[in-house]
Amino acid sequence: MLNWWLPENVSTYGQEIDWLFHLIYYITGGVFLLVTVALLSFLVIYRDRPGRRARYTHGNTPLEIVWTVVPALILVVLTFLSVPAWSRIKMTMPQTDFVVQVTGKQFNWQVTYPGPDGRFGTADDKTFLDEMHVPVGKPIRVNLRSQDVIHSFFVPQFRFKQDAVPGREIPQWFEVTKPGQYEVPCAELCGFGHSGMRAWVYAHTAEDYTRWAAENLRAGAAPAAPEAKKEPEKPVAKTGGRAKK
């Protein structure tokens, strides 16, 4: 089946979004075809020809009712079909013990793990620049923050997007279904470095993740830097409590 240019989906709720996308695609595509065929055939059939007079009519109330009620019904159904996906994705938080804090700043994503004590804001927190490691098959809770302007954490293949707003912490979640390495662009204009503000999510199998965590999240481990970074030597500020400028 054609995927209509969508990138491959690798998250649990991504399928629901893609399903709705395709449904709307077929509905609107059908409506567009209908309107186009009607329009073009009217233009051909009713083109100006000698001897023809136009039909004198001011309208038709039953028709008017039909083309008000039918689109309204379609849109109501579409609304009802959209509600469950929205509330599952944005309004509920699945039970999970996996929490990371993601802080946007001009022009990087800081990814902070709570460390062995399981709490943020303590000395054993571990912060990585522009990389996030998660296991597949487990809901991941992301607490999104920003230090300066609004950024937007966008993972196209997870169908995940959420703005990070300074002064707030916004909890979100996703669950990855397939191990791999996924690009995380920033989707909200955040300054001259907006383009290229990008991180990677590494989704590991459960065993691989355990191994990675043992090596990198232990109390003594220095933040690993497997990929080339923009500014690896730059000190990474810890943010505790309300994000400050």
Next chain:
Amino acid sequence: MSATSATAHAHTAHAAHHEVGFVRTYIFSTDHKMIARQFLFLGLFMMIIGGLLALMVRWQLAWPETPVPGLGWVLTETGGILEPSQYNMAFTMHATIMIFFVIMPILAGAFGNFCIPLMIGARDMAFPFLNMLSFWVAALSGVLMLAGFFVPGGHAAAGWTSYAPLSSVPEYTGTNWGQNLWCISLFVLGVSSMMGAINYITTIINMRAPGMRLFRMPLVVWSLFITAILLLLALPVLTSGVAMLLFDRTLGTNWFKPSGGGEPLLWQHLFWYFGHPEVYILILPAMGIASEILPVFARKPIFGYHAMAFSMIAIAFLSWVVYGHHMFVSGMNPALGMSFMVTTMIIAVPSAIKTFNWLGTLWGGRIQFTVPMLNALAFVWMFVIGGLSGIFMASTPVDIYIQDTYFIVAHIHYVVFGGSIFGAFAAIYYWFPKMFGRLMNTALGHLHFWPTFVFFNLTFFPMHIIGVGGQMRRIYNPLQYEFLQHQQHWNVLITISAIGLGIAQIPFVINFFWSLFAGPKAPLNPWNSNTLEWTAPSPPPHLNWGPTVPTVYRGPYEYTSPESREDFLPQSQPPLVRAGTSRH
């Protein structure tokens, strides 16, 4: 540009205007038709600037970090290569100029001023002096906006939406006076729009000719009436918003700065509370124009006049309660997102009603493919695409993915270019004979329309595709992302088409100026239309009609009426025989 043509006009028409001097006739004129022409020239001039900025943006996206042809002498340091901050400035100013200084001046400013008094049978606007002020304040605002290009630090670069705190703290963009001028200019423009709106509303309520009942008004007047109400209520919200933004930037207030206890989302609420009604301010006059032109060239009454008027009223009401659909993933409470999804779905219904009524108007007509008609038909067809793509984004889960991608950019342009700009072209071709007293050239009109239509679609349709592929809006270089590289060929195609779209406007410019000075003299009613403006001389003199204004006997769309042997029946033509006596 407006100055030179005004001078040229002065020579030909000087003799006739001895009562009022040159300055009062062509510059500080209180005549609604002259003000309309001034707004038209302002809009067309700004369209050139806005268009060139768009081509700069497109060049960078197709061939990133290569010199933009012709820009070498401006950007001497880089030899014509746009830097990221300049790129941000280019798209910010492209959108700002197109929305506030092209579409609003042409549709609401020029055609609002031209059509309202002439089509309701008034001799001028209710407040002619205020009307003049409204243009000159808008012109001042335009000068302030253009001045921003010349200040150190460059012009505003935070997007036309200027989200705080990026826009409210100078250090975040490095822009200082550019963004300040952006705020000041829009503040001034808000004042201008207020003056215009008050004038339009008062004129329509109070100054209709005898017999011009509300439901005998042409639909374009209805659309401008509703637009004026939206302007009156929406613009002050933006005006206050930009003032607050300016205070944050210069006086140390903290409306939008969290570090001082402010709230960044407040800006978005204010902006979109204005912004959504604004998009209808941009499209409603074009809807009115299409509703005016389709019946004329289908030689048939508009289908469902009342449905057309009431659907516009419904759009106006609903446009206040959908603005949150721009903020689904902004961090606003997701429960609110749910209610805004419901209202957004509802606002698509009146748009559907209008589309079907336009089709109904064509059904059974005698369709004449004149240049204004072609543009009006393109409006209808392209607006359908823009309206349908809106439904994708109205569905909140789908919007999570496509928000802030090129899909949105495609949607915007199908509604504002496919809709408003084709509407503006339709209006220019249709009313030009009345406005300037001369006919435009039909062959050049076709040479303008067809390439514009084709290149428009080649430019903007593929944006849906790269948007679905995930390409973000407002990025400097798509090649910085691995997941976007495979679709770069679309960006190249889009840019080439955009250049074609730009070139396609040359016949229009030639046609416009050539016809202005050398076109054949226009007759009173070249299209055999029914509405009142066609009973005034071309161009209409000061005060529009001779000693008496026309009296209105019927609705505006009595084409092919059995009451008349001709296929049209002007609103002002008295009934020949009384219904009772016609029997024998």
